Amino acid sequence: MAKELKQSRAETFVLAGSNGHNGQQWQTGLSNFSHPLGPDHKSRMSRVAFDVRQKCAAYVLALRPWSFSASLTPVALGSALAYKLEGSVDLVILMVCAVTVLVVHGAGNLVNTYYDFSKGIDHKKSDDRTLVDEILAPQDVVMFGALLYSLGCLCATLLYFLSTLRLEHLALIYFGGLSSSFLYTGGIGLKYVALGDVVILITFGPLAVMFSHAVQVGYLSALPLVYAIPLALNTEAILHSNNTRDMDSDKQAGIVTLAILIGSTLSYVLYNLLLFVPYVLFCILATRYTISMALPLLTLPMAFPLEKQFRSRCYAKIPQKTAKLNLLMGLFYVFGIILAPPGSLPTL
């Protein structure tokens, strides 16, 4: 009875949507189907199809797909740089690279879900309630994470055969990304000792951009590290808004984040810096090099309401809204690079 209750609660949760993801009214597509084995068989089949879809929806929501812009934009940026500065881009390598980074990011999110739950950091009002609300079992999250890490390794192997990048360089960056994604909350738990921001700045910025650039061109270069700076700052704004929102509950759970260390006023200052410094950099690039670098400035009207919302300390959905800004800013940045006249972009 209790189990049924739990299941129905979890079903309602998935249907209604969690963490602000819009829910879906699942339709089995079997409702008008007259089954030769009778109505009982038909309804059992519909029920199984329904359960499978619900489970799939739960797995997808557990990945927190709203955050995927953070790993897709650096991949696009690295490839755009390779295209512009080296004159070519391999679409198959681009796709495999995007899947590799995405699955390692997704696995990192699951590791985060698992450890935050086991350490009692996630609670009923948390953004991530996959385990708190028993939508999935901890074992499901562990298995799914392991599956994603394996898929990531498979994709990295595929990249080795597709790209001319040396094995030791590919392995260095790939396993750097993989271990950061695990150690963010797993093992020593860098997030719990105020090092999460550094991990995010490095992995979603220089590391992912360099990885995507290197598999395209076949060598390591310092240039992508510089181009990654505006995007990395904006991505860190997502995490910083997340940590500022969770400040009180994180303090209660006994963990330390940068937001806790600097307090709410400085957190507001830092959020503004992370939000607006990239626009200053785009202005400099646009005036000194090429006007196409002004394209990301089109997202400025999205940044001001975020500043206002943060100032009023109403943090609901700020990380998700900052992630939306991150996606658009990243896309405009990539278009700006692609549209730049030949030879106009700064090189080292």
Ligand SMILES: CC(C)=CCC/C(C)=C/CC/C(C)=C/CC/C(C)=C/COP(=O)(O)OP(=O)(O)O
């Ligand atoms: C270069 C290669 C191959 C891969 C890089 C792939 C990346 C970007 C990996 C980074 C993965 C990573 C560090 C994931 C952590 C994600 C994260 C910031 C989760 C948010 O955690 P919390 O701060 O606990 O937020 P919640 O409160 O919402 O749970």
Ligand SMILES: Cc1cc(O)c2ccccc2c1O
């Ligand atoms: C779930 C989640 C939450 C975040 O706040 C993130 C911030 C930056 C990059 C990735 C993030 C993420 O995957």
